[in-house]
Amino acid sequence: MNASIKARKGPEPQQDDGLDTVRNTLRTQVADILRVNIGQLSTVPQHEVYDHILDTPGLLHECFQVFRNQPDLFRKVVLRKDKRPATEGDEELWCGRTLDHVVALVVRASAKRYFRAAMPAPEVPPLRVEAPSLLHKTAIKLGIKKPIHRAPFVAPQGPGDKLYNVFRDNLRYEWQVPLIPSYSTLHPSTVRVLGPRILKLRESGQIEILAAEGLGPDGRLPLLLEDARRLRAVDGSIDSNALMEAFIKQGLDAVFPDLDEVALRKAVSQIAIMESKAVDMIFPAMEFALKPLTVFLFTAYTRLDLKGFRQAFGPHCALWAVQKLAKHLETQRPWPRSMPGMKSATLAAISYAIDLDSGMPASAPVRPAPQAVAGVPSNAAVPSMASAPPPVPPSLKKAPPAASAQAGLERASRRAKPLSTAGAR
Secondary structure (H helix, E strand, C coil): CHHHHHHHHCCCCCCCCCHHHHHHHHHHHHHHHHHHHCHHHCCCCHHHHHHHHHHCHHHHHHHHHHHHHCHHHHCCCCEECCCCECCCCCCEECCCCEHHHHHHHHHHHHHHHHHHHHCCCCCCCCCCCCCCCHHHHHHHHCCCCCCCCCCCCCCCCCHHHHHHHHHHHHCCCHHHHHHHHHHCCCCHHHHHHHHHHHHHCCCHHHHHHHHHHCCCCCCCCCHHHCCHHHHECCCCCECHHHHHHHHHHCCHHHCCCCCCHHHHHHHHHHHCCCCHHHHHHHHHHCCCCHHHHHHHHHHHHHHHHHHHHHHHHCCCCCHHHHHHHHHHHHCCCCCCCCHHHHHHHHHHHHHHHECCCCCCECCCCCCCCCCCCCCCCCCCCCCCCCCCCCCCCHHHCCCCHHHHHHHHHHHHHCCCCCCCCCCCC
C-alpha cells in the first residue's frame, strides 16, 4: 500500500541536508535572542530581524560578538545530537551541520547581499517576443513547420553575483564580516588569481591597498602587503628598487626629513650592498616585518653615516657583533608600532652591540693614537713589557769579561814558582 502511494506521488524531493532547518532556526529562535539582547534590533519588527542583520555587516559582526561572549544565551539552541551545548566549531550539531559550516553559511549570505547592493546589475531591456504571423500558424497546423520552443529567459549575472561566485569558497570565518564592505571594492579577476591567499589579509587597509594597486604581472601582492623577504634580491642582497619603493610608499620621509632625493638615492645604494650574512641575521630577528626593518635600515645609515655604516654592516663587518645585535633584537619584541618609536628603539638596540660613533663593535672601542712628546722615544723604540725577557736572579748573573780575566791572572800569580838556584845545585 505504501509502495503504491509512493509510486503515484512520484520521486521524493531531495533532502536539503539540514539547510532549511538551519535557516528556520536562525530566522526564529536565534533572531529572537538577538533582538532582546542588542539595542539596535529592539525597534526592528520581529519578522525583519534576520534580513536586517544579513543586510548590515557591522550589525552582523556585533551579533557574532554576542554569540561568542555570551554563549549561555544560546545553550538551548546551539546543541549537539546528544542535546549538549556545542563548544567547538567542528562539533556536529543536531541539524547535521557543524558550527563552522553554519558560520560560513551566514557570512556568505551577508556577503552576497552586500555585493548585490553595492554593485547593482544594469537594467535589462524587456524581451520582445513577436507573435507568429497567420501564415506561420497555418504552416504549423499543416505540419510544414514546427513551433519554436524558446528557452526560458535567464537574466545575466550582475557584477555583485560575479564577485560573489569567485569569492564564495574563501568566505568562511566570522572575522571576515567587517571586511565585506572592503571586499566589494575588489575586481573579480584579482580575487580569482589571489585565491586562498586573500585569507592572509585581515585588515581593511590591506584590502584597500589591494583594490588600488591590484596584483603584479606575476600574481604577486603589492609590496606593502608582503613581508621584508620582498626586499631581498635573487642573489640574497637587498633590492634597491624594492627598498626605494618601501621608503616612499610607507611615508618614511616624515621620519627622515634630511634625506632629500639625492641623499635618499645614496642611502639606498649603500644599504643595498650590506653584507648578506648580516641581512640573514637581522631580518629573522625582527620577524621579517617590513616597516620596522625599513626604519631600522635607514636609521642605522643616517646615524652611523657612510663610513660607520660600512664598518658596522658592510662586506668587512664584524659578524660576531652583528650576531650579538640580532640576539638582542629578539629580546626587544614586540617592536613599537609608531615609526618614531621604531627609530628610537633601533638606536638603543644598535648601541648595545655597535659603537654609534665609529661603527666598530661596542666591546672593542677605538683608542686614539698616542701623541709624540719631545724628549721621549716613540713606542717603537721602547720594548714592550710583554716582549721583554724576565729579569735574571743575581746569583745567575755572569761576570763581565774583563773581571773574569783579571781573576785568572790573580789565580795564576798564586801558583808556586820554580827556584832559580836549582840548576846551580
